[in-house]
Amino acid sequence: MNEIVGSHDLLLVTLDTLRYDVAEELAAAGRIPNLVRHLPGGTWEKRHAPGSFTYASHQAIFAGFLPTPASQGPHPRLFAARFAGSESTADGTFVHDTPDLLSGLAAVGYRTVCVGGVGFFNGRPPLGAVLPGMFRESHWEPEFGVASPTSFEAQVARAEQVVAELPEDQRLFLFVNVSALHQPNWFHLPGATADAGDSRATHAAALEYVDRHIGRLFAAASSRRRCFAIVCSDHGTAYGDDGYTGHRIGHEAVWTVPYAHFFLDPGASR
Numbered sequence: 091m092n093e094i095v096g097s098h099d100l101l102l103v104t105l106d107t108l109r110y111d112v113a114e115e116l117a118a119a120g121r122i123p124n125l126v127r128h129l130p131g132g133t134w135e136k137r138h139a140p141g142s143f144t145y146a147s148h149q150a151i152f153a154g155f156l157p158t159p160a161s162q163g164p165h166p167r168l169f170a171a172r173f174a175g176s177e178s179t180a181d182g183t184f185v186h187d188t189p190d191l192l193s194g195l196a197a198v199g200y201r202t203v204c205v206g207g208v209g210f211f212n213g214r215p216p217l218g219a220v221l222p223g224m225f226r227e228s229h230w231e232p233e234f235g236v237a238s239p240t241s242f243e244a245q246v247a248r249a250e251q252v253v254a255e256l257p258e259d260q261r262l263f264l265f266v267n268v269s270a271l272h273q274p275n276w277f278h279l280p281g282a283t284a285d286a287g288d289s290r291a292t293h294a295a296a297l298e299y300v301d302r303h304i305g306r307l308f309a310a311a312s313s314r315r316r317c318f319a320i321v322c323s324d325h326g327t328a329y330g331d332d333g334y335t336g337h338r339i340g341h342e343a344v345w346t347v348p349y350a351h352f353f354l355d356p357g358a359s360r
């Protein structure tokens with residue numbers, strides 16, 4: 091990462107609430123082709139979330155604790171604050187002397203931009219301002235939120251605007267919290283109704299919706315120079331699994347998440 095930070099733009103996308111099993115199934119079935127063409131080997135990596143709900147997980151992610159590979163470690167991290175005794179800081183880790191990744195990247199010249207999605211990024215109550223307040227620039231509109239059937243299209247349009255307005259020599263760390271997977275998501279499945287509610291099938295339909303538009307985000311993020319991208323879930327969610335519904339619980343459907351990182355070359359496919 092020490093060769094990448096400073097020379098590349100950076101993109102972090104959290105597909106909020108996306109379950110690993112749903113992401114894996116859709117990739118294998120060819121239902122998310124725009125994501126799959128960028129996944130190493132065409133598959134998601136199975137990882138464990140650093141938290142069971144959005145706020146906790148993103149606090150960890152912004153401190154450099156991305157989802158952990160689901161295998162015996164220690165696993166070297168991409169980013170880390172300087173911390174004595176850290177077993178996951180390695181020679182290739184980008185180490186910063188600030189308490190979080192955003193300020194660490196800002197210290198080396200990056201413009202840090204948040205395009206929020208779920209309520210923890212809306213900036214309205216004080217709690218909703220904590221995470222976006224860590225960025226130099228943050229954006230949120232009701233059209234980006236969980237209740238909007240066109241949330242991701244609106245988020246991508248804002249990201250495109252952000253990139254277009256930057257000076258050419260300004261390095262960018264762009265973060266997008268995708269709200270479309272989060273409940274309610276029933277409106278992404280044709281024929282579904284609010285009365286029937288959300289299900290694993292509507293969750294899958296929401297991921298297909300995101301896939302239809304994510305090429306535009308990748309194209310914008312790589313429009314000025316090569317971009318290093320991380321796409322992952324912050325946590326999963328339960329749809330009746332073992333009698334559980336939702337997240338902020340200790341269930342396999344919540345703790346197991348999809349992860350990938352890859353390069354986007356300039357002119358990445360829309």
